[in-house]
Amino acid sequence: MPWCPPHTRRARGGALAGCLLLPCALTGLTAAAGTVAAHTAPAPPSPTGSAGPAGRDVNGLVDIGGGRKIYATCKGRNQSGSPTVVLIAGKGNGAEDWMSVLDPADPAHAAPGDDLPWRNTGIRRSDDSVFSQVSRFTRVCTYDRPDVRTTGTDVSTARPQPHTVDADVHDLAALLRSLGEPGPYVLVAHSYGGLIATLYARTHPRNVAGLVMVDTVTERIAEVASPGAVKNWDASNAKTSPQSREGVRLLDAFRKINATAPPPAVPAVVLSADKPWRVDLLPAEARKGEQVTFEDWLASQQRLSTALGARTHVTNTRSGHDIYLYQPRTVTRAIRDIAGASP
Numbered sequence: 001m002p003w004c005p006p007h008t009r010r011a012r013g014g015a016l017a018g019c020l021l022l023p024c025a026l027t028g029l030t031a032a033a034g035t036v037a038a039h040t041a042p043a044p045p046s047p048t049g050s051a052g053p054a055g056r057d058v059n060g061l062v063d064i065g066g067g068r069k070i071y072a073t074c075k076g077r078n079q080s081g082s083p084t085v086v087l088i089a090g091k092g093n094g095a096e097d098w099m100s101v102l103d104p105a106d107p108a109h110a111a112p113g114d115d116l117p118w119r120n121t122g123i124r125r126s127d128d129s130v131f132s133q134v135s136r137f138t139r140v141c142t143y144d145r146p147d148v149r150t151t152g153t154d155v156s157t158a159r160p161q162p163h164t165v166d167a168d169v170h171d172l173a174a175l176l177r178s179l180g181e182p183g184p185y186v187l188v189a190h191s192y193g194g195l196i197a198t199l200y201a202r203t204h205p206r207n208v209a210g211l212v213m214v215d216t217v218t219e220r221i222a223e224v225a226s227p228g229a230v231k232n233w234d235a236s237n238a239k240t241s242p243q244s245r246e247g248v249r250l251l252d253a254f255r256k257i258n259a260t261a262p263p264p265a266v267p268a269v270v271l272s273a274d275k276p277w278r279v280d281l282l283p284a285e286a287r288k289g290e291q292v293t294f295e296d297w298l299a300s301q302q303r304l305s306t307a308l309g310a311r312t313h314v315t316n317t318r319s320g321h322d323i324y325l326y327q328p329r330t331v332t333r334a335i336r337d338i339a340g341a342s343p
Helices: 128-134 165-179 193-203 227-240 248-257 292-309 329-341
Strands: 006-010 018-019 057-064 068-075 085-088 100-102 123-125 140-144 183-188 208-214 269-270 313-314
Touching: 018 128, 018 208, 068 165, 068 183, 085 128, 085 165, 085 193, 128 208, 128 329, 140 313, 165 193, 165 248, 165 313, 183 193, 183 329, 208 292, 208 329, 227 313, 248 313, 269 292, 292 313
Parallel strands: 085 140, 085 183, 183 208, 208 269, 269 313
Antiparallel strands: 006 018, 057 068, 068 140, 100 123
């Protein structure tokens, strides 16, 4: 699907943040309402990883070198050697997504299709969020990639857009080093974040203890969708606007992933949405040309599960694309399963 509806969400501090939703633009919802607590300055980089074992909360900008800083937040403690969980958001989204939920009484839960992209209500900060739940049984970190948030005093350093996935892998590796979080990690990725997790796992296999893929993009989509549809999808995701500043290059990511070693043999779970995209709500001009379909998406999810040798492929999620908002407990159970299975 080459086009997505604009979707606004009230960002931290009350400013409106805009983004796009659906797998066509590979995003989730950006920033539910709420104000972040006062920040604790992160510790300087530590080669021994002292920041992680100490279990000290982190909430602010982290220097990753080269004159650049990334916003990150970490909470919880590693329990009896449990791995640190790293949450990687979809295109145009960041840490706030993992701290939010879709209100359990919201009518979107009962809708047959994924209605969330066409409205900006029902999302709120919650102690039932994935970030909060995971912090109760192990250490968890998440972060904002450049240009996913533009308001506040703790905004990640901007960069030229669109960008390539290897730049995101470089930033993730640099961030984890600067935080001093010891590996190996359980990577939990949503949407475009799945490409980051995949390339990181293939290029840093010793640093990965497990994978939880939450309705993620996969290079396997090129095996099931037509070349024309994938080309259009790539073009749409490279586009940026003042409301959606992050642009990504999908075909380049697929090539770089396919040029690396196979994925490491680590415990994995794949979760897939079962509420289809609301193509009927798209304007007529957005339906022109070849498009990646929901059926293509589901087929690619199955291939991803097979390629990873996933312990489980959860398909009855009762959720649209943003499973962590619709069903945070389902995502948390998968994380707990993989964290418990990790060495």
